[in-house]
Amino acid sequence: MQQIKPWLTVYGLNLLGALLILAVGLWLSKLLSRIVRKMMTSRNVDPTLVSFISTLVYVALVSFVAIAALNRIGVQTTSLIAVIGAAGLAVGLALQNSLSNFAAGIMMILLRPFRAGDFIEGAGVMGTVELVHIFNTRLQTPDNRTIVIPNAKLLNDNIINYTERGTRRMDLVIGVSYDDDIRKVKQILQDIITEDSRFLKEPQPVVALNEFADSSLNFVMRPWIGTADYWPAYFDTMEKIKLRFDENGISIPFPQQDVHLVQSAASTENAA
Structure with missing residues (x-):
């Protein structure tokens, strides 16, 4: 017990501090996520972007809290952060097309070149906008087909909005x-x-x-x-x-050509 007491004193306090950091951190993460959601909702930001940004804020804060709690109990987090960074870089390179679609989706939600219900032309197709997702946009064609367009392809093309001006x-x-x-x-x-x-x-x-x-x-x-x-x-x-x-006797003409045949002198002599 004499040998265990110093260990409990040091590590027990560290463990208690880690649990306290975790509890307070999770509570603050939820609170800040709600604040961000309310601020964006009050400014009439698109619901898709509100949900995504608030979730992203919550995940980032929870990750920070978890690293701080591990560091409190003596875990070397420097190498852990390096591993997470390398993994993030590898995933980013593997999903660069998806990330470009993600960035384009955020730009379209922020800039609003069109809204749900608008009839648009872009990326070589035409249709009514059904939903604008983070990675793609869904259009409904006049003959009731669904077209899913990657956001990056749509944003990098000319977009014609037939509905916006009324x-x-x-x-x-x-x-x-x-x-x-x-x-x-x-x-x-x-x-x-x-x-x-x-x-x-x-x-x-x-x-x-x-x-x-x-x-x-x-x-x-x-x-x-x-x-x-x-x-x-x-x-x-x-x-x-x-x-x-x-x-009223008005005619709609069709394309036509008059062909005139000219007979040369040599052809006339040969015929004679």
């Missing part, structure tokens, strides 16, 4: 014959826009003769419309144009 301009090119009355054509196109209440009054729509093409006179028709009404109005407008043109 309105779009419909750009149509309509070709008519050179023999048709262009004033009549222009009036028909303007009437189609005026009669459809889905088209906006402001900005004002544009109907104009745009090009003398090889086989047709090309008019441009550019009305503005709400994003949600774009495709239904597009299909209706294309149908109305064809029906109105048929009713």
